[in-house]
Every structure is written in C-alpha cells, then in structure tokens.
Amino acid sequence: MAVIGSESYANLHEQLLSWEACEPLVAEYCEEAGLPASAGAFTAELKRQLTAVAAKVDAGYPDNADLTIDKDSGKIVLSPRRGKDRRTSAQDLEREILKRLPEWSLLDVLARTAYWLSWWRHFGPVSGSDPKIRDKLARYVLTVFCYGTNAGPAQVARHMRQRVSVHELSLAGNQHITTGKLNMASADVIDMFIQLDLAHVWGDVSKAGVDGSQIDTWENNLLAETSIRYGGYGGIAYRHISDTYIALFSHFIPCGVWEAVYLFEGLLKNESEVTVDIVHGDTQGQSLPVFGLAHMLGIQLLPRIRNWKDLTFYRPTPTVKYQHIGPLFGDPDKDVINWRLIENHWPDLMRVVLSIREGRLSSAALLRKLGNESRRNRIYQADNVGVDARRRTRADRASPPRREASTLPRRYIGSGPPCYTSSTLLPPGPCKCCAAPRTPPCCTRDTALLHPTTTTRTTSSNRSSTSAAAPTARSRAGRGGRRSGRSGGRRGRAQGAPRSPRTGAPGRRSMPRSRTGRPARLRASARRSRARWRRARR
Known part of the structure; x- marks a missing residue:
C-alpha cells in the first residue's frame, strides 16, 4: 500500500543518499551551482564573502542617507523613501496607451x-x-x-x-x-512567452518573487482551515512570479504553515526552461534553514524582513571590528561563526542538497524537520551557523535562550537544583550517561536535553517525594472539603508546602503556571508536549 505524502514522516537520514553515492556527483553539482568542490575551499569562500560584504557596508555607511545608527544606544533607524511625483508627460502617455489597447x-x-x-x-x-x-x-x-x-x-x-x-x-x-x-x-x-521581445523589457528572467494569498475553498477539503493571518477560511495559493510578470509555478499550501518551507518546491518542480537565480520575498519567505539551503542550491535569497532591527548579526572572527556598523553585530565572544563546524559537516550538507536534486528528499519535508525544534541537530547547526543573522532580540542577549527548554513537559519535575526554568529540574547524583556530577553548571538546559532519561515524571503517587521540603501527608482544604492533588480541586493546599518558585506565595503547590494563570498540566499544549516527549524517549 502506498500513501501519498507519507515520506514527510519518514526518517530523514534514511532518505538521504550515502556519501559513496554522492561523491561522484559533487564536482559536477558544485560547478553548476557555483560552489567550491571541497570543504576547506567552501568554508574559506564563505568567510571571504562575509568579510568583504561587511567591510563594504561599513565603508559606505557615511554615504547612506537612509540608515542611521546611534553609537551610544545602538538604536537603528531606517528612513523610508518617498516616491517621486509622476510627470504630466508620463500620465499623458499612459492615457494614450490605454486608449489604443x-x-x-x-x-x-x-x-x-x-x-x-x-x-x-x-x-x-x-x-x-x-x-x-x-x-x-x-x-x-x-x-x-x-x-x-x-x-x-x-x-x-x-x-x-x-x-x-x-x-x-x-x-x-x-x-x-x-x-x-x-x-x-x-x-x-x-517557454513561448519568454521568447517575446516585449517580455525582456521588464526583466531578464533570472529573478522571481514569491508570495502567498488566501483563497476561499470548500470546507470539505484537506487543506482548508482558518487563516489567522488573512482572517478567512480556505488555503494559501503560493505563487512564484517571474520578473517578466508571468507566473512560473503555483500550488496550494495550508494556512498555518510558514510559507518559506515551500519556497524551493516551486523552483525545483518548475517544468519550464526558466532558471531563477535571485528570489525576492517578504518575512514569510525567509528563515535560518531557508537561508542556508538557498546558498547550497546556488540561489540568492533577498527577502524583506519585518523587525530586522532586532536581529543579531554574526561576526566572521572574534577580533574583527567595524567603525560604523558595530552595533549590528552581537557579542564578539559568543556571536561568532563556527567555521570548523561547517567544514566538518560539509559532506552532510552535500548529501542533503544532492538528495533534493535527485528527488530522494523533498525540500519542504526537510525544512519542516529542520525548523521544528531541531537546534540539537548538527546538520541544522552547520546549515545555519554561516547565516549572518539570527532571531534573538537585543533584550535576550544577556539571558540564555529558552527555546530548547520548552521541549520538556512542565510536569517533569525532579528534586535537584533548578535549571534555567523552574519547571525543568534534575534529580541529584551523577549523570547516568557521562557519570559527571550533576551540579551547577552541569545542571543546565543542555544536560536536561542531552540526558532526558535522568528526569523523573511527577504523578499523583510520587508528587510528594519530588521535593525534599514537601510533606508526605496532605490535608483537606479548599471549598467543599475537596482534597488537594490530582483527585481534588485546584484550590487544594498542602500542609507545610514550600513557597512557589514563581509567585512566592506560601502554601501553594510548586506546579508551574502558564501566563494565563492556569496550571500548565491543564493546557492542551502541555499534553502535546508530553506525547512528543514519550515518542522521543522511545
């Protein structure tokens, strides 16, 4: 039995071509895409391009009247350009053309x-x-x-x-x-349209723009759903429009998906003779994995990014300094590209891009996997570490990222010292995997993610044993004499219970609460997180 689309749920590494099958194809593909054919040359070329572009932008900053960077506060202001007024002769020409058409x-x-x-x-x-x-x-x-x-x-x-x-x-x-x-x-x-002389007046067929628009469809449709962004019910028609003003490819995608996931599908499935080298898009047409895969495919991605001022740029080396655009870059000790990681995983990157070209792997399936909590994936890191921007706001630079910690369910509570979040706790004693003592700074979010077997799940039978200060006996409390715990109501209290790590209120359970004030275990997202955690442990 064959199920259409089932390859999206298959193992990513099993769908990739082996390195023995990819090695004879590397030289030919790198020549077509304009990439160096070795790991060292590939990394050196990336480093050279980033260094040259950053130096050029820094040198041209005094002549840029639209961009202003405050050296003291680091505030960035980009002034919008105003369009010029149309001349009377241009308006007369437009009316005459419309009259004769x-x-x-x-x-x-x-x-x-x-x-x-x-x-x-x-x-x-x-x-x-x-x-x-x-x-x-x-x-x-x-x-x-x-x-x-x-x-x-x-x-x-x-x-x-x-x-x-x-x-x-x-x-x-x-x-x-x-x-x-x-x-x-x-x-x-x-193919017939691009042979017309009039088509080349607008462009040279090497550029394309991508964008999606919501289309109303019947409710009895697998793709139909409510679009929060467009406020309608149906699907998203994702189109690739050439610079000659003709649609190269279009297909329907679900409303809730990030549009950049399907950016390369239209370019790879295009049956015409048009070859696109530059792609323009909006905020939905870009992401870190999309930038990395675009470079490997020989495509120059030029999107318009919303709130780009909150992005942090990577430095090519820790010692490089810029006179004017220094506030755009992050900490010289942290926000530096790991060139060795790219060079070590260059064969894996070539396996990915060659598998996409040979039809063994769908680019949409790959981007969905790399964009879904995959920061621990080494291929993800090698694919995105060369990108010159990442989505961490300037307010988050001083604090450690907490995106990875959200993969752990909030009910997994142990009795050890807390990690970055109050909901991720580890039991005392040495680590079962590396035998290292689990003390700070070992007790971090990385330890919780790399050694998930050390976490203990809190249930109604062992909830009292998860904290050293929690008593073994519980009393009746709350309205109507309900018991605290799982069988009682949410208003239950425990005798001698410790203070809450979030609110500090005495007598409350240490169960973390969501932003809305409800216990996290009652939220649907927490239930889905527990299901994902069980599948990961298997």
Whole structure:
C-alpha cells in the first residue's frame, strides 16, 4: 500500500543518499551551482564573502542617507523613501496607451493560445487512451476557463447557452486534467512567452518573487482551515512570479504553515526552461534553514524582513571590528561563526542538497524537520551557523535562550537544583550517561536535553517525594472539603508546602503556571508536549 505524502514522516537520514553515492556527483553539482568542490575551499569562500560584504557596508555607511545608527544606544533607524511625483508627460502617455489597447475577452485569449501552442495536448484520461471527445480543443479550453476563473461548471454551462453540459465540464476537469498535466501545459505557455521581445523589457528572467494569498475553498477539503493571518477560511495559493510578470509555478499550501518551507518546491518542480537565480520575498519567505539551503542550491535569497532591527548579526572572527556598523553585530565572544563546524559537516550538507536534486528528499519535508525544534541537530547547526543573522532580540542577549527548554513537559519535575526554568529540574547524583556530577553548571538546559532519561515524571503517587521540603501527608482544604492533588480541586493546599518558585506565595503547590494563570498540566499544549516527549524517549 502506498500513501501519498507519507515520506514527510519518514526518517530523514534514511532518505538521504550515502556519501559513496554522492561523491561522484559533487564536482559536477558544485560547478553548476557555483560552489567550491571541497570543504576547506567552501568554508574559506564563505568567510571571504562575509568579510568583504561587511567591510563594504561599513565603508559606505557615511554615504547612506537612509540608515542611521546611534553609537551610544545602538538604536537603528531606517528612513523610508518617498516616491517621486509622476510627470504630466508620463500620465499623458499612459492615457494614450490605454486608449489604443483593444479590449480582449479572456475566453478569446485562451482559445488563441490553445490554437497556437496546443497546450491542451497534455490533457486526457489517466490511462493514456483517446479521450473520445469530438472537439477536444473547445472542451479543454472551456474546462480551463471554468476552473481557472472559479466560476464552476454550472455557471459556465448556463452562459454557454446549452452548448456544453455540466457533466461534460466536470468530467473533463476531474478525470482528464491533473496537477502534473496542468503544470506541463503552463510550461508551454511560459517557454513561448519568454521568447517575446516585449517580455525582456521588464526583466531578464533570472529573478522571481514569491508570495502567498488566501483563497476561499470548500470546507470539505484537506487543506482548508482558518487563516489567522488573512482572517478567512480556505488555503494559501503560493505563487512564484517571474520578473517578466508571468507566473512560473503555483500550488496550494495550508494556512498555518510558514510559507518559506515551500519556497524551493516551486523552483525545483518548475517544468519550464526558466532558471531563477535571485528570489525576492517578504518575512514569510525567509528563515535560518531557508537561508542556508538557498546558498547550497546556488540561489540568492533577498527577502524583506519585518523587525530586522532586532536581529543579531554574526561576526566572521572574534577580533574583527567595524567603525560604523558595530552595533549590528552581537557579542564578539559568543556571536561568532563556527567555521570548523561547517567544514566538518560539509559532506552532510552535500548529501542533503544532492538528495533534493535527485528527488530522494523533498525540500519542504526537510525544512519542516529542520525548523521544528531541531537546534540539537548538527546538520541544522552547520546549515545555519554561516547565516549572518539570527532571531534573538537585543533584550535576550544577556539571558540564555529558552527555546530548547520548552521541549520538556512542565510536569517533569525532579528534586535537584533548578535549571534555567523552574519547571525543568534534575534529580541529584551523577549523570547516568557521562557519570559527571550533576551540579551547577552541569545542571543546565543542555544536560536536561542531552540526558532526558535522568528526569523523573511527577504523578499523583510520587508528587510528594519530588521535593525534599514537601510533606508526605496532605490535608483537606479548599471549598467543599475537596482534597488537594490530582483527585481534588485546584484550590487544594498542602500542609507545610514550600513557597512557589514563581509567585512566592506560601502554601501553594510548586506546579508551574502558564501566563494565563492556569496550571500548565491543564493546557492542551502541555499534553502535546508530553506525547512528543514519550515518542522521543522511545
């Protein structure tokens, strides 16, 4: 039995090509992508590019009238540019062009292109047999018009004055036209369009822009869901638009997914002869793994990042200093690129990118795995350590990151000294994995993540033993004489219970609470975290 899309849940490392299979392909691929063909040369080229770009920006800062950096406070201000007023001659030219342009019907345009290019030849039954349609060109043109305009078979058949029935349109749309066949028909139109001289007036076909828009769909759809960002119900139509103003690729994605995950799918599945080297996008079109994979694929990613002033830039070396743009970079002792890590995992990076090119691994599946709490993954670190920005705000620089600690359920409480969060505690004694004494600074979030077997789960039977100060006996408390603990209400109290690590209120349980004030064990996210933790322990 085969399930479409099941490869997204498979083991990532089993889908990758082995290094023995990738080694003969490395030289050819690096030549196509413009990358050095060895680990040392690859790292040296990255370091050279970052050093050169940072020095160029620092030298050109005095001439940049739009960017202002306060040396004392480090505040960054980027002034928006105002567009120039249109001249009267330009407005007159626009009116004259619109007056001379004839008005064409969309159905006439489809019929003419179908007659010239025969893009309808890709449509037909899945078996490959003859469709047995008397006028195939007219039927497929009407079908494309029907579903392309979202009018529906009933409305199109009604306005065609009984020349075609609803059954004929729906049959051709459901059984003769698939997504793959529609992409091949679009490729014929794109290849012919880029041969026109007028298309190259706008661009050179090497650039593309990506963006998504919410489209209303039927509720009985696997992709349909409520979009918080757009405020509607349906799916996201994610499109790749060339600089010649023609759509290269488009597909539907769920509303709740980060759009950058599907950025490379449209470029890799494009059936036309157009090759894109530069991609423009918005905040949804970028992330740390996307930046790293774009460089490995030979694509230059140029997104517009919202709140980019809160990002921290990496330094190429700890000793490098900049005269004007120094506040953009982080701590010289911490925010420095680990070039050795990139060089050591260069074969793994090549395995990933070659597996994507050979079709063994989907780029969307890879980015979903690398973007979901995968900071402990060495391939993730090697792929993103060369990126010049990371999403840590300036207020968080002095405090350790707490993103990894959120992977532990809040009910896993031990009796040792607390880590970065009051909900992650470790039992006393030496570590079972490395036999090292579990004392600060060993008792950190890294110890909790790298040695998960040392954590103990708090239940109703051993909750009193998880803290040395907690008593063994509990009394009746709260309204109605309810008992404290799991069987009682949330208002229960324990005799002699220690103070809460968050609020410091006496007599309350040490169960951590969420921002809303409710116990974390009652939240749905906590239940999902416990399920993920159980699967990770297996």
